[in-house]
Amino acid sequence: MKVAVLGAGAWGTALAVVLASKGVPVGLWARREALAEAMLAARENRDYLPGVALPPYIQPTADAGEALEGAAFAVVAVPSKALRAVLADLPAAPAYVSATKGLVAEGGALRRVSEVIREVTGARRVAVLSGPNHAEEVARFLPAATVVASSDEGFAREVQAAFTTPWFRVYTSRDLVGVELGGALKNVIALAAGMVDGLRLGDNARAALITRGLREIVRFGVTQGAREQTFYGLSGVGDLIATATSLHSRNRSAGERLVRGLTLEALERERQVVEGVYTVRALYDWSRARGVELPITEAVYRVVYEKEDPIRALSALMGRELKPE
């Protein structure tokens, strides 16, 4: 069995390493010819995942047709903002696994990445792979667990079997909506946790924020048809903890740097993608249009997009109406 990985950032590369480490041939598609050539020459992705050797079973290429040729399924690991345009340009695969963690805002509607994949490609077999999985650790064979969710149980099991290794444990789930939203929304809470870190507000504050953040994720997720229980698993609270507390997390670190003077414009120019910056805007617009309260999302939005003083935005969370937990 061969697999195509679309997107040669840190995560696409790490997932390719997982598959190739067990002898699965992988076509790793990079948008830029120069990156594909550099990976071929150095057998390393120095731009996005330096220090990790690419096993021989990985075939880097900028030719999507070559990457997809004979693949049983394609793993989508491109940033959510580029998703639609990238997919529209590529040949179709028999099935898709989304590894992208974000939301796509289109004309006032919020779309999940798997919905966009389904719509653009017409594929019927679509799964989401999501969990507490920093690429830097997964690619170095440190132990990790993840979830593959699909409404097609057979496909979820196929993907589970493809990715499972002695150090990468894969669970299945039928709650695709819950698994997908857990991965997207935790980035917003991780931005907020980074702001707490940047302001040196302490461990108690970070724990309170993560816990109330989980509540906010559940509140939104349930309105979208997710099962509440899913958010208490690996792809929910598991990923929230990994992202909101890790030195690897780009979202957490972006929050920290934004309150210390980094501008949004400078952040957007950086090479690595910080999905939470787009997710928070999409969620904020959605919540305002529907009158749904998402207080942490609102605070993060105001700091990132309205340049509100972060102390003021976070104090507003403390000063909300008192109520039972």
Ligand SMILES: NC(=O)C1=CN([C@@H]2O[C@H](COP(=O)(O)OP(=O)(O)OC[C@H]3O[C@@H](n4cnc5c(N)ncnc54)[C@H](O)[C@@H]3O)[C@@H](O)[C@H]2O)C=CC1
């Ligand atoms: N890095 C990680 O540990 C994890 C990342 N993810 C998710 O995977 C997705 C991809 O992230 P990473 O691999 O970390 O990316 P990255 O930050 O390492 O690299 C960015 C990637 O996006 C590509 N890119 C940028 N603009 C593009 C455009 N306009 N069209 C096509 N491609 C474009 C770049 O070429 C590069 O491959 C994101 O949704 C992220 O949230 C999920 C789990 C873990």
Ligand SMILES: O=C(CO)COP(=O)(O)O
């Ligand atoms: O999703 C991730 C870990 O599970 C990666 O998080 P960051 O994008 O914040 O680095």
